[in-house]
Amino acid sequence: MTTARLTWRQPSVIPGFGITLGVTVTWLSLIVLIPLAGLFLKSATLGWGKFFEAITSPRVLAALEISFGIALAAATVNAVFGLIVAWVLVRYDFPGRRVVDAIVDIPFALPTAVAGIALTALYAENGWIGGLLEPLGIRVSFTPLGIFVALIFIGLPFVVRTVQPVLEDLEPEIEEAAASLGATRRQTFLRVILPTLFPALATGYALAFSRAVGEYGSVIFIAGNMPLVSEIAPLLIVIRLNEFAYAEATAIAVAMLIASFALLLAINLLQRWARSRGRG
Amino acid sequence: MIRSIILSSDRRRFLFGTLSAVALAFAASAVSAQTTLLNVSYDPTRELYQAFNAAFVKDWQQKTGQKLTIQQSHGGAGSQARAVIDGLEADVVTLALAYDIDAIAERGLLSCDWQARLPNNSSPYTSTIVFLVRKGNPKGIKDWNDLVKPGIKIITPNPKTSGGARWNYLAAWGYALKQPGGDETKARDFVTQIYRNVPVLDSGARGSTTTFVQRGIGDVFLSWENEAFLAINELGKDKFEIVVPSLSILAEPPVTVVDKVADKKGTRAVAEAYLKYWYTPEAQEIAARNYYRPRLAEVQARHAEQFPTVKLFTIDEVFGGWAKAQPTHFAEGGVFDQIYKPAR
DSSP: OHHHHHHHHSOOSSOOHHHHHHHHHHHHIIIIIHHHHHHHHHHHTTOHHHHHHHHHSHHHHHHHHHHHHHHHHHHHHHHHHHHHHHHHHHHOOOTTHHHHHHHTTHHHHSOHHHHHHHHHHHHSTTSHHHHHHGGGTOOOTTSHHHHHHHHHHHHHHHHHHHHHHHHHHSOHHHHHHHHHTTOOHHHIIIIIIHHHHHHHHHHHHHHHHHHHHHOOTTHHHHSOOOTTTTOOHHHHHHHHHHTTOHHHHHHHHHHHHHHHHHHHHHHHHHHHHHHHHHHO | OHHHHHHHHHHHHHHHHHHHHHHHHHHHHHHHTTTEEEEEEOGGGHHHHHHHHHHHHHHHHHHHOOOOEEEEEOSOHHHHHHHHHTTOOOSEEEOSOHHHHHHHHHTTSSOTTGGGSSTGGGOSEEEEEEEEEETTOTTOOOSGGGTTSTTOOEEOOOTTTOHHHHHHHHHHHHHHHTSTTOOHHHHHHHHHHHHHTOOOOOSSHHHHHHHHHTSOOOSEEEEEHHHHHHHHHHHOTTTEEEEOOSEEEEEOOOEEEOHHHHHHHTOHHHHHHHHHGGGSHHHHHHHHHTTOEESSHHHHHHTTTTSOOOEEEOHHHHHSOHHHHIIIIISTTSHHHHHTOOOO
């Protein structure tokens, strides 16, 4: 473990550390830091009192709760089912495997508005799936459940694509070794496979979550957008912009950013903790 | 060695190509700068301005010999106004409501008395709010007070994001206010009841049309008259019908020149002529054919059958104009927000 850390600090055999670091910093500033700084500056024009007011009104709190709650739930579902999909794609060979593999990427490529409209049509009361659920009293389109479905859709590939390569490197021989040393299947999965996959799974979870929290295009069509019920925070930002209240809009954005950052940091720490435990 | 020579000649050719492309682009923009107008408009006017622009370009060429290109930009009225504020160089704006142009004026891009610069509040065509119901009108919806009956589902977009939805809201408010014994409290109750019957708040008018027409949700759709006609003619007369309420609001989508941009680009003369052209009989005829109510009496008479007479009130007489209606009803914490107060 110590050697691993040491080698990381040693310079690479390829020269050019200075110039690449320069490019990295400039590029990051241009693409990420400067727009973010603008966001913080604009919201700072409000002053603390108004900033606090802008992000703690019942509407905003409800919207933040909906956005973060459903995004976390969707990312959790994606983590479970994404893992299963990745497992099937790596460990089994079956006709059409490559096609299934390609299908996983569709949510990446599809314009989100198209996804939203398609899902709404499917799950509406007169849609194919919605028509079947309607007699059971389950409504998906134009309810929070619809948001959940849309966020699962857009988040799926993140988990599959982060777990897949790690799973490919995980040789079946390791499982066989565990089995021959007397581990039960359950023990093999919990003690051998899961710890190895956990960091990748956490990364996929974090990616799916952050994508879902900021999602606007697909959700807006399926959500119904009822205040306090199915109104997501990004929509509230658009509403504030339409009132020409730029500073209030950025205040909500800053609140979302800080909350997302805190959650991503927590996931990162969890990941690091798992990795160190796995090694130790 | 040979490879590097090939590379460099390639690179030279590439460089030359890029440079000439850039030069061409500059030349093109220099030529067209004199005769290009950008009209920033809202969503449902696409077809209207296609027809109007073609007619004006022809007219302008006959009068001045100048060839004119008119570019159109369409989108939600609020975001279009924001784009102009943020620097989209529109010579003219033709938006859904005066409030959006007021917002542009507030930032100094055009004079604050813009609405007095052209006749009829600078709104050369008008529309109103009507009901679109399913064929045969199964729920028997005839007027505004039928909307608040229990079990009626109303489709209307979100007034916070859609200009058209704000007209819907104000029309309902005005109706309640003008009933015998009507006052502010009753109007507020009435509008609250209406929104209790709204299951979906789409962000724009076209989204609501889709919800009502394609998804089959709702019994009645509050719509711009022109959108309702469009929906019927595009989607079949056998599926929907228009119900005209006893009283509605006169929706006045205004037009104006963006002073700062027109002066900078030197297009003021043509931009003003472009908007004035709206008040000619030919242009009014175009408006009528695109289901907007014309202002000229002679054109109105010709299309009397298409546009049934409705008692219409204006936003100025009932609400004291957009400058008052917007902050009272649609600003953060305004009346519309209070309808959705949390129960807890």
